[in-house]
Amino acid sequence: MTSEPARPTRMRYVLFDVDGTLIDALSNQRRVWGTWAERYGLDADEVYRVALRTRPMETFAQVAADRDPRECLAALHELEDEDVRSGVYAAFEGASELLYGLPPGSWALVTSNYEHRVRGRFLRTGLPMPDVIVDAAAVEEGKPSPVPYMRAAARLGAAPEDCLVVEDAPSGVQSGLRAGMTVWGVNAAVAAEGVHRHFATLREAAPHILAFTSGSQGDAAA
Structure with missing residues (x-):
């Protein structure tokens, strides 16, 4: 008697805003x-x-x-x-460990800035770069339109329901929500309207983000 093959785990993806979320550039x-x-x-x-x-x-x-x-x-x-x-700036505490801990191909950057600036800042702060970056030049409609996050999901080959958006700003939160994704807020004293979960800091959110990608977190919106 042979056992049934295990069903493959459905891949999950994380889409990060940059300024205010990963990079302290306020x-x-x-x-x-x-x-x-x-x-x-x-x-x-x-x-x-x-x-x-x-x-x-x-x-x-x-x-x-x-x-x-x-x-x-x-x-x-x-x-x-x-x-x-x-300029003098830094990555938020926990950003480097988080990004290096994510599976390759499971995350992207969605920014209202331009890719060459993001690359320059990431290089200076030691953060790794993903394969997918959706910047201001990549879309005609910026946040709070859902287009930037939908474009990132499409480039990753991900369904919206399998994506987690990590944002610090209300316009970015609304962009992720309108794209039909799970949205968590970080680095803000007060939760933005509509977020599924809120964390005071990125470091606090990091283990939960890693759990989301591994599928070990039962209810991402809890």
């Missing part, structure tokens, strides 16, 4: 936008408040409608690229 973002605002004689705090919830071209339309948006974007890119080269 002060860098504020400084870059502050310098940009000074160039145009704008209130730095107001500009940053708008920039936190919109893509750059939408920010320009709100805070500098009388300026050439292409010129605004070129100035912002110049400042951001310089920050990658000389």
